[in-house]
Amino acid sequence: MEKSQSEIRIILVGIAKNPLGFMGLVIVGAIVFSAIFAAWVVPYDPIEMNIRDRMQGPSWSHLLGTDQLGRDTFSRVITGGQVALKVALPAVFGAMAIGLTLGMVAGYGPKWLDNFLMLLFDTIRSFPTVMFALAVVALVGPSLQTVVLVVMATSIPTYGRVARTQTLTLRNSEFILAERSMGASMARILGVHMLPNIIGVLAVLAAMDIPTVIALEAGLSFLGLGVKPPTPSWGALLKDGYALVRQTPWLVIGGGLPIIIATLGFTFLGESLRDVVDPKLRKNQ
Amino acid sequence: MLIFTLKRFALAALILFVAVTLMFLMIRAVPGDPVQIMLGPRATPELQARLTAELALDQPIFRQLIIFYGNMLQGDLGTDVFSGRAVTQIVFQQLPFTLELIFGSIIWSAALGIFLGAYAASYPNTLIDRMVAIVSVSFVAAPAFVVALLSLLLFAVHLRWFPAIGAGNGFWDRMDHLVLPSFAIGLSWVGYIARLVRASMLEVLGEHHIRTARAFGLAERRIVMVYALRIAILPVVTVIGVGMGFLLSSAVFAEIVFARPGLGKLVIDSITTRNYPIVMGSVLVSTGLFVVSTALADLVNAWLDPRARSAK
Amino acid sequence: MTDVLLEIDNLSVDYETARGDLKALRNISFDVRKAEIVGIVGESGCGKSTLISSILRLIAPNTRFRSGEIRFEGSDLLKATEREMRALRGDEISIVFQDPMQTHNPVLSVGQQMVDIQHRSKAPKGEKRENAAKMLAAVGIPDPEARLDQFPHEFSGGMRQRIAIAMALMSEPNLLIADEPTTALDATLEVQIIERLQELQREMDCAILFISHHLGVIAELCDRVVVMYAGAVVESGDIRKIFHDPKHPYTRRLIECDPGHIKTRARILPTIPGEVPDLANIPDGCIFRDRCNQATERCLSQVPPLESVGEEHMAACWLNHEEVTA
Numbered sequence: 001m002e003k004s005q006s007e008i009r010i011i012l013v014g015i016a017k018n019p020l021g022f023m024g025l026v027i028v029g030a031i032v033f034s035a036i037f038a039a040w041v042v043p044y045d046p047i048e049m050n051i052r053d054r055m056q057g058p059s060w061s062h063l064l065g066t067d068q069l070g071r072d073t074f075s076r077v078i079t080g081g082q083v084a085l086k087v088a089l090p091a092v093f094g095a096m097a098i099g100l101t102l103g104m105v106a107g108y109g110p111k112w113l114d115n116f117l118m119l120l121f122d123t124i125r126s127f128p129t130v131m132f133a134l135a136v137v138a139l140v141g142p143s144l145q146t147v148v149l150v151v152m153a154t155s156i157p158t159y160g161r162v163a164r165t166q167t168l169t170l171r172n173s174e175f176i177l178a179e180r181s182m183g184a185s186m187a188r189i190l191g192v193h194m195l196p197n198i199i200g201v202l203a204v205l206a207a208m209d210i211p212t213v214i215a216l217e218a219g220l221s222f223l224g225l226g227v228k229p230p231t232p233s234w235g236a237l238l239k240d241g242y243a244l245v246r247q248t249p250w251l252v253i254g255g256g257l258p259i260i261i262a263t264l265g266f267t268f269l270g271e272s273l274r275d276v277v278d279p280k281l282r283k284n285q
Numbered sequence: 286m287l288i289f290t291l292k293r294f295a296l297a298a299l300i301l302f303v304a305v306t307l308m309f310l311m312i313r314a315v316p317g318d319p320v321q322i323m324l325g326p327r328a329t330p331e332l333q334a335r336l337t338a339e340l341a342l343d344q345p346i347f348r349q350l351i352i353f354y355g356n357m358l359q360g361d362l363g364t365d366v367f368s369g370r371a372v373t374q375i376v377f378q379q380l381p382f383t384l385e386l387i388f389g390s391i392i393w394s395a396a397l398g399i400f401l402g403a404y405a406a407s408y409p410n411t412l413i414d415r416m417v418a419i420v421s422v423s424f425v426a427a428p429a430f431v432v433a434l435l436s437l438l439l440f441a442v443h444l445r446w447f448p449a450i451g452a453g454n455g456f457w458d459r460m461d462h463l464v465l466p467s468f469a470i471g472l473s474w475v476g477y478i479a480r481l482v483r484a485s486m487l488e489v490l491g492e493h494h495i496r497t498a499r500a501f502g503l504a505e506r507r508i509v510m511v512y513a514l515r516i517a518i519l520p521v522v523t524v525i526g527v528g529m530g531f532l533l534s535s536a537v538f539a540e541i542v543f544a545r546p547g548l549g550k551l552v553i554d555s556i557t558t559r560n561y562p563i564v565m566g567s568v569l570v571s572t573g574l575f576v577v578s579t580a581l582a583d584l585v586n587a588w589l590d591p592r593a594r595s596a597k
Numbered sequence: 598m599t600d601v602l603l604e605i606d607n608l609s610v611d612y613e614t615a616r617g618d619l620k621a622l623r624n625i626s627f628d629v630r631k632a633e634i635v636g637i638v639g640e641s642g643c644g645k646s647t648l649i650s651s652i653l654r655l656i657a658p659n660t661r662f663r664s665g666e667i668r669f670e671g672s673d674l675l676k677a678t679e680r681e682m683r684a685l686r687g688d689e690i691s692i693v694f695q696d697p698m699q700t701h702n703p704v705l706s707v708g709q710q711m712v713d714i715q716h717r718s719k720a721p722k723g724e725k726r727e728n729a730a731k732m733l734a735a736v737g738i739p740d741p742e743a744r745l746d747q748f749p750h751e752f753s754g755g756m757r758q759r760i761a762i763a764m765a766l767m768s769e770p771n772l773l774i775a776d777e778p779t780t781a782l783d784a785t786l787e788v789q790i791i792e793r794l795q796e797l798q799r800e801m802d803c804a805i806l807f808i809s810h811h812l813g814v815i816a817e818l819c820d821r822v823v824v825m826y827a828g829a830v831v832e833s834g835d836i837r838k839i840f841h842d843p844k845h846p847y848t849r850r851l852i853e854c855d856p857g858h859i860k861t862r863a864r865i866l867p868t869i870p871g872e873v874p875d876l877a878n879i880p881d882g883c884i885f886r887d888r889c890n891q892a893t894e895r896c897l898s899q900v901p902p903l904e905s906v907g908e909e910h911m912a913a914c915w916l917n918h919e920e921v922t923a
Contacts, residue, residue, distance in 0.1 A: 020422065123303040126576050127568070130534035131552070135568045138556045139311060215428035219538055222430060223553055238434055242542065245442055252438050256431045267426035493699035499655055500694075501687030501714040501764070512702050590704050591748040 014276035021272025027265025035082040042075035047230040055248055064254040067240050073254045076232035081258065083144075083233045087217040091148045092206050095155035100202055102156070103163025104194065108171060114164070121157035129154045133220060142225045150220075151213050158209070159202055166198040200277050207270030211263035218259050234259050289587055297580040304572050308565060309353050312340065332367075336561070362566035367558070372566035376551065380570065382452055383547035386470070386539060387532050389463045391525060394471030395478055399521065402482025403514060409487060417479060424476030430538030433469035437542055440465055450544040466539040470532065478521055485517035519590050526582020530575045602804050603629040603652070603772055608665035610647055612657065619876040620828055621647040623884075625665070626903060627823045627833050629772065634798065634805040636819035636836070638812065638851065642873045643825040645808045649776055653690060654682045670771070687714055691765035695777040697757035701749040707733075707760055708745030714764055732763040736793055755786040759793070766797055773798075774806045779814065787811075791818055812855040816840055821909070824848050827873050827884045830903055834910035844912035846889045883915065891916060 015021035034041055043063075050070035058065045064073035106117040124132075133150040140146050170176055176194070220226035221235025222242070229236060234255045241251025320336045337343050340363075344352070356363070362372040401421075405414040441449035453462035489495065490513050498508050537549030544550075548567050555563040610622040622644045629635045637645055650656050652667055652674065667674040669690065674682065694700045702710060711729035712722060720728075726745060733741035736759040749757060758778060765773055775794070779787040791814055798805055809815055815822055816836060823833040824847065832845040843849045847869075854867045871888035874880060880887065883896040895915045903913040 020419070119299070119303060123300050123307060126300050126304055126530070126579070127572050128530040128533035128575055130537050131568045131571045134537075134552050134556060135308070135311065135564060138559075138561060138564045211426055211428075215431070219428065219430050222538070223541065225556065238431070242434060245438060249438055249442070252434050256435050259431045260427050263426040263428060264423060267422065271422060493694065493696060494702045496655060497694060497700050497761075498702065498713075499686070500653060500692045502683045502685070503687075503713060503716060504683075507713075512705070515704055516702075592703055592750050 011273070011276050015269065015272045018272040018275065020268040021275075024265050024268030024270075024272060027261060028269050031081050031262055031265065032085070034078050035085045038079050038082045042072075042078050044072035044075045046071060046075040046079040046232045055244070058250055065248070065250040067237070067248065067251055068244060071230075071232075073237065073251060076237055077234070077254055077258050079232045080234040080237060080255075081262070083227060083231060084214045084217060084262065087144065087148050087151065087227075088210050088213040091151040091213050092155065092209050094148075095152045095209075096159050096202055096206050098152070099156045099159025100163045100198065103160040103165075104167050104198070106160065107164040107167025108194075117160065118164070121160050124154065125157045127154070129216065130219065133216065134223075134225065137220070137225045142220070142228060144227045144231070147217050147220055147226050151216055155209060155213070159205060162201055162205060163198050166201055167194060170194050170197060204270065204274040204277055207266065207273050210270070211266040214262055214266070215259065218255075286587065290584055293580050293583050293587075297576050301573060301576050304576070305354075305357055305569060308569060309350070312565075313342075313346075313349075340562075362569065363562035365560060365563060367560060372562050375563060376548070376566045376570050379547050379551045379567075382545060383533070383536050383540070383549065385452075385459070386463065386466055386536050386545065386547060387529070389467035390471040390474070390532060390535075393467060394474035395521065395525065398475045398478025399482050399518065401475070401479040403486055403509070403517075405479065405483045406486030406490065406517075407509065414483075417483070421476030421480045425473050425480075427473060429470050429473060429535035430542060432472050433466065433539050433542040436465050436469050452545050452547075462543075462545070466543045466545060469542075470535040470539050474528070478524070481520055481524060482517055485520050486513060489513045489516045515589065519586055522585050522589065523582050526579045526585075529578035533571050533575060600631045601628050602631045602670065603806070604666075604668040605648075606666045606668060608648075608651065608667060609663040610644075610651055611661045611663055612647075613659045613661055614877070617877045618661075620879050621876060622651070623828050623879075624903075625825075625828075625830055627830060629804050629806055631771070632798075632802045632804055633820045634807055634818055636815040636822040637806065637808045637825060638810060638815055638822055639825035640810060640873065642827060642876070644828040645776070645825065647828075648825075649692065649774055649806075649808070652774065653686055653692060654679075655686075687765075687770075688717060688768050689770050690772045690774065691768065691770040692774040692776065693758070693761045693765045693778045695780055697754050697761060697781060700761050701757065703749055706746050706748055707752075711745070711760075711764055711767065714767065717768075728767065729763075732767050733760065735766075735797065736760070736763045737789075738763070755782055755790070758782060758786075758790060762790070762794065762797070766801060766803070769801055770803055772804045772806065774808075776808050777810070778807075779811070780809070787814065794818070812851065824851070828876060829884050830913065831885065832910075832912040832914075833903070834907075834912075838907060838910045842907075844906045844910065844917050845885075845914045846891055846916070847885050848912075883913075 012025075016025060048071065050066070052070065053062070053066050054068055054070040056062060056066045062072050062074065064077060066072055067076070102117055106114045127135075132154055133147075136150050136153075137146055171194075179188075217226055218233065218235035218238070221233040222238045223235075224239060226235055227233045237251055237255030238259075241248055241253075241255055245252060320333050320340070320342060340349075342349070360373055362376065364371055365375060401417050405417045408414055437449055440446045447465045448462050451462060453459040490509075495508060495513060498512050499505075503512075533548075536547065537552065539545065540547040540549035541553060548571055552564055552567045555561070555567070605625050605627050608622055608625040609620070612619040612621055625644070625648065627635070637648070639645055647660075651660075651662070652669075654674065654677075662675055665675075669685070674685075677685075701707070705713075708726060708729055711732070712725045715725045715728065718725065729745055730741040733744065738744060738756060738759055744752075749760075752760065758781075762778070778794075779790055782790065794805070795818065805818075807815070807819060819836050821834060822836050822839055824831050824839070824845065826847050832839060832843065832848045839848060840852065843852060850869045854869060856866070869888055874884065874887065881900075882898045883889070883892070883901050886892045886896045889896065893915060899915070901913045901915045901918065903911050904917075906912045906917050
């Protein structure tokens, strides 16, 4: 446990040293902070309507203006971050957990199971993501849960494949063979020896996946098929802005910029995480 | 080469088969009456009856499967719930617009990406190289539909340089309407491809056979363009093939934002009007497109790289 | 001496690194005459690679030529322009590299590559292909016409090396540099390739600079030999003289330790104790001092010059000096 704590510190320091990584850390930190403390940070209630003040441009009382129902854009942007993370984090970690398990099973288990799982993964990956999401939403109806589910389903194959490849490589590596010759059980081998090696790679994947997932949720909400109104989502902001693009351009900017900043932040973070973790992984192997 | 091609297409067919089956199961796996869910609360009994017959939901599962696969093989994707027209016809009418958009995006982004990547690899660790790197990372991050919206706002609404709506008529008009959407879709690709080509080129340029080529006095230009680039480009081919899925997804958004006709707009409209057979048909066609494009990418890869033909 | 083809004259080459200058070659001198085979013997780190890349100027960006000349057919290559160097490469000076598995471009056919290297000729493509096929036959590749259209991965290691030799000899160069061409191959293949090389050399009358650490092959193939250690020439001269009467402790140890030379059975194979010195921190005096069991005071402080110890025989060792002056 102590080892992993200091390892995390080493990784964080490594990321912070890289200028892009540092920016990523700052941005992600700000988003996470505002997401957690959204209720205290927002100047107005994000779903409170105020028809008198509708469609006003940016001003000192409304930093990013108001939308067609008089809701404060800035507050909606902050809360939108909360929604984005509420979708992204469970989806990514859920997909990672399931993908990891299935991948390890595929890599370590019997060949027929491996073939079956790989075919399943390849098939899911052969659906264009958004199309697949739309097909599911059409069937089940839009909601936050649906989005999380869909996003998770489309991500699982990626983690699964990587976990499987890693398991296969490790399976024949010397230190695993040594463990097996000493009588270690499959559970022990999988859990204690293979897992730490694989998790590193998957963690990097997850960090790079979060921006994609945020974008997907925003996209679905933009199409009106994501989170249900009046829940503020960056995508929903874009939707409202687009509908009245000539009268309320600030909504488009207010919805678009946070998405870009968030995806940039997570991407920078993910990239520098990979740069830090990758040579370490290669060294350990 | 021939055997490889056959094997590859067989695999593609298998995946398509499984995908189609998955779609079939999805409809029937939904709890409750799928017809009611699909048509929504305002469905008339007549429409419900039509859709039920259409999807053969009143028949035993086994017969449903047979009817379903039978239709697929004949290219019959069902009929539109409201108008009764063949879904296949409707979908393939819209497909060319989406294809136009996708190819427009790939062509410009791949060309620029390969150029930037090869350039950065030829002058590694210079200022230009680092700039290309930073810009690449940034471009990759920005989601296509946000870029689409922002460019709509800036270039179409505010500056009025390009049209905001539709696909246009006549060659030049259509090109004009293609600019902004394919720019939005292709932007993230430029960065991605540039980085891929750069890394790939640097790796190849360090390999021994390049040293051999130099030892025989071959012109540097030939070494870079023929000996190195041909190998370095291989990952790009695969990436584009696999990226077709991503491109299709981005195209959906671009079509909505710029009110262009195409598969994406068709699907969204159909979801809103609860015209489920069209949704299914479009998803299946786009999946088929994706499967074919990955197969084609593998084939092109094998054609360009003889080593890949004997692999596996 | 007009039959001197290549003359390395007091060449010193450094690599600039973060740790300091790596003195890869220090005052290297030897020559190669027309149509003769000169061997270079030495363990890893002796400077062979630096030497070869300096001759053809296929160098790393941090290479620095500190002093000396590389004279080929009279003119100093170090003063030549890149264009002039490119004209020489693959034409008058050819090279066969060590690793046959990576030496050819994997996505172009063998024929395409062999036609490419004839880029200076204005002959039509058909003729170039014919030349290529003839050359493949000369190195012992069966059915050469058909094999021109195959790709490198379809050939075994031994055959790829033959192809490399064919490519190198196609322009009938004056000098062929062979960088450990048989190190990556097994013993039987080695014999075949060496024999083939000898045949071709006799036919074409070209000079060969043959680098190897396999003493048996050197003894078999070469007319003269240069022994290098950690960036310096320690002994050079006629092959028989050096093998029968080595005048440098390192050469003596090399011969003793060569597996082909060992006559008595022993449980422990002889080796030279110690390690090659760090090229960034060259000690004073003789470069071999720390591993030599006969080192004297003088050896620790003064660098022994390479000087004649007999006809066609030079060595750099203070022990010879004492003999002579004694």
